[in-house]
Amino acid sequence: MFNSLSDRLTATFKNLRTKGRLSESDVNKTVRDIRLALLDADVALPVVKEFTSAVRERALGAEVSGALNPAQQVVKIVNDELVSILGGETRKLRLAKNPPTVIMLAGLQGSGKTTLAGKLGKFLKDQGQTPLLVAADLQRPNAVTQLEVVGQRAGVPVFAPERGNIAGHDAVTGAIEGTRSFGDPVAVAEAGIQEACNKLYSVVIVDTAGRLAVDENLMQQAADIRAAIQPDEVLFVIDAMIGQAAVDTAEAFLHGVDFTGVVLSKLDGDARGGAALSVASVTGRPIMFASTGEGVKDFEVFHPDRMASRILDMGDVLTLIEQAEKAFDQRHAQEMERKFLAQEDFTFDDFLQQMAAIKKMGSLKSMLGMMPGMGQMRAQLDALDEREFDRVEAMVQSMTPFERTHPKQINGSRRARIAKGSGVTASEVNALLERFGEAQKMMKSLARGGGIPGMPGLGG
Numbered sequence: 001m002f003n004s005l006s007d008r009l010t011a012t013f014k015n016l017r018t019k020g021r022l023s024e025s026d027v028n029k030t031v032r033d034i035r036l037a038l039l040d041a042d043v044a045l046p047v048v049k050e051f052t053s054a055v056r057e058r059a060l061g062a063e064v065s066g067a068l069n070p071a072q073q074v075v076k077i078v079n080d081e082l083v084s085i086l087g088g089e090t091r092k093l094r095l096a097k098n099p100p101t102v103i104m105l106a107g108l109q110g111s112g113k114t115t116l117a118g119k120l121g122k123f124l125k126d127q128g129q130t131p132l133l134v135a136a137d138l139q140r141p142n143a144v145t146q147l148e149v150v151g152q153r154a155g156v157p158v159f160a161p162e163r164g165n166i167a168g169h170d171a172v173t174g175a176i177e178g179t180r181s182f183g184d185p186v187a188v189a190e191a192g193i194q195e196a197c198n199k200l201y202s203v204v205i206v207d208t209a210g211r212l213a214v215d216e217n218l219m220q221q222a223a224d225i226r227a228a229i230q231p232d233e234v235l236f237v238i239d240a241m242i243g244q245a246a247v248d249t250a251e252a253f254l255h256g257v258d259f260t261g262v263v264l265s266k267l268d269g270d271a272r273g274g275a276a277l278s279v280a281s282v283t284g285r286p287i288m289f290a291s292t293g294e295g296v297k298d299f300e301v302f303h304p305d306r307m308a309s310r311i312l313d314m315g316d317v318l319t320l321i322e323q324a325e326k327a328f329d330q331r332h333a334q335e336m337e338r339k340f341l342a343q344e345d346f347t348f349d350d351f352l353q354q355m356a357a358i359k360k361m362g363s364l365k366s367m368l369g370m371m372p373g374m375g376q377m378r379a380q381l382d383a384l385d386e387r388e389f390d391r392v393e394a395m396v397q398s399m400t401p402f403e404r405t406h407p408k409q410i411n412g413s414r415r416a417r418i419a420k421g422s423g424v425t426a427s428e429v430n431a432l433l434e435r436f437g438e439a440q441k442m443m444k445s446l447a448r449g450g451g452i453p454g455m456p457g458l459g460g
């Protein structure tokens with residue numbers, strides 16, 4: 001999402017790197033470049049002003065001595081200030097002392113609230129919570145069904161009103177501006193909380209209605225729901241792709257409903273996204289989560305420091321490690337370690353499991369994008385063909401159990417059969433077997449303490 005901002009800032013720093021001492025005019029030029037980069041990325045003007053004046057002041061006062069050279073110090077200052085506009089510390093979800101914790105979602109229609117309800121539900125479930133999703137978006141005719149689908153995908157139950165008859169209201173009542181609406185969202189939200197109390201759910205996530213643009217009725221409805229259910233957290237969901245409008249929308253929701261945290265959605269898009277970066281600073285509310293795709297897994301806790309270093313292309317090794325840990329099956333890891341230490345052969349079955357683990361980590365490209373220095377390699381990354389993974393997987397799946405554990409026995413006719421079974425050419429099978437042999441050798445030599453003779457690549 002922040003690719004072009006990232007590229008511009010990196011280029012600015014590169015100019016600095018060749019310099020020893022920084023003169024005042026160097027600092028001014030750098031600050032000017034940063035200012036333009038931020039404005040071009042749609043970062044809100046007041047935020048840009050505050051940001052650049054802080055960077056300028058600190059850069060001018062930067063000590064020449066110390067562990068960092070002046071150029072490195074500027075990078076560090078920019079990093080610190082970015083962390084600060086993004087909200088500083090990572091802010092965790094506040095869980096109520098007496099469950100259920102009530103989380104209300106607010107935001108414009110299409111901002112990604114319903115999708116987020118599922119992601120957040122799954123996230124909490126993975127942490128041992130028992131969440132319940134409540135469909136209090138009664139404005140859009142299919143919102144309730146959509147939440148039910150999302151809940152099913154996330155494996156989280158949904159409390160939905162019975163169509164046409166909720167809490168004594170008739171169908172098609174409360175329709176505003178000609179939109180069909182059934183029932184009273186406040187009553188549904190309250191009934192959802194009651195359901196959670198009765199059935200001992202530990203967290204309730206209440207999805208509310210949004211409109212295409214900010215309006216009085218929408219705000220009033222959200223404020224009414226808020227007053228009725230007294231949520232522990234109100235999360236304002238903002239589509240990072242809406243550009244400059246993000247700041248105005250956030251301010252309208254701040255005054256109309258108030259919220260305790262922000263969720264940036266659609267960070268996977270290629271819009272400039274800078275406005276979303278301004279939201280924490282403008283509203284004084286922390287960004288708590290980021291949504292990065294349509295799938296239930298495309299969701300992460302927002303860490304201001306990691307986001308800053310991602311934007312500055314310093315990589316995001318921590319997020320990467322966290323995702324890897326989540327995905328990698330512990331038992332499999334232990335088994336691999338045992339085999340490794342016993343210097344047993346690495347088989348194609350192990351290989352398949354590792355590929356599955358890598359796939360679980362999400363798209364390979366987005367993963368590589370988090371690695372330090374990868375920002376510079378974007379062109380190569382874009383050329384990377386993720387389907388290669390599928391081809392390799394198809395080849396391994398076309399092997400018999402015997403072949404998977406005895407790759408050296410795969411002779412010409414077996415190779416031809418595998419190629420036919422997986423729809424690839426025999427030379428692709430040959431190449432895979434060759435790389436696999438190298439990987440096996442490397443594992444052995446590593447286990448013997450022989451160092452790394454060179455990482456075998458998967459791609460052809």
Ligand code: GDP
Binds near residue numbers: 116265267291293298
């Ligand atoms: P709501 O009206 O606020 O409930 O928004 P929805 O959850 O229905 O989302 C609107 C659209 O945006 C849907 O098509 C979602 O699949 C899509 N969407 C939601 N979150 C993301 C995201 O993080 N990335 C992308 N690319 N699409 C998203």
